[in-house]
Amino acid sequence: MQKNWTQTRTPVFNREAALKMNEIAKTVFAPIYPAIAQNAQLATGINRGLCLDLGSGPGMLAMAMASTVPDLSVVAVDSSEESNAIAQENIRSAGLEDRVKTAKGDVHGLPFPDDHANLIVSRGSMFFWADLLDAFKEIYRVLAPGGHTYIGGGFGSAALKDRVVAEMLKRDPSWDCYAKKKSDADDLKRFEETFAAIGCSTFRIINDETGFWIVLSKPERAE
Ligand SMILES: C[S@@+](CC[C@H](N)C(=O)[O-])C[C@H]1O[C@@H](n2cnc3c(N)ncnc32)[C@H](O)[C@@H]1O
Secondary structure: OOOOOOOOOOOOOOHHHHHHHHHHHHOOOOOHHHHHHHHHHHHHOOOOEEEEEEOOOOOHHHHHHHHHOOOEEEEEEEOOHHHHHHHHHHHHHOOOOOOEEEEEOEOOEOOOOOOOEEEEEEEOOHHHOOOHHHHHHHHHHHEEEEEEEEEEEOOOOHHHHHHHHHHHHHHOOOOOOHHHOOOOHHHHHHHHHHHHHOOOOEEEEEEEOOEEEEEEEOOOOOO
């Protein structure tokens, strides 16, 4: 059985792909990151502590999280050395080195202790993970009690999506966007089964004009 049923094609993450993502993130995609950061803050209510951005690529969402939520420190995590190097340079250029760090890590085996991060965000990466059950098990392990995730994909609003998709299709008519793949009832059921299997009983799936986002919540520790 396919362990990531959201995948539409086999991903390649090399230097060329990392540079391409950096260019897109700084131009066509640039306005989406502050919108997504604001949506993540509103959806989760987290306004302090540690935030991880998983599959952060050039680090734009990580930086937007730090700018949007002043009491948050952020780690941009990616399995690709090239992406990490690019993110580091972007963070340095933005003067955010004190607030945003980078780490090499794979979502299937995160280099963090249990109950570590108050907020775990991720955009446009989940669709490439090899095994969603293993990845979400690991994410839930690292999430701190009282913490939430905001993981998925999208462009922040309907207007931003229209703008970005139009521009991307102008650049490349064959542009393959996961946003084209609508999540159907079967997909949603598989997510629900996945969250039940990792022991997470409080979750919300947002599937609207802001994108497709998974908010997992870990209960506070009992006193
Ligand atoms: C399409 S890019 C999105 C980058 C960024 N989140 C953004 O929206 O600008 C996907 C990123 O996910 C990373 N990635 C893919 N599989 C991963 C995994 N298993 N663990 C960590 N990062 C992963 C890739 O290296 C790549 O940088």
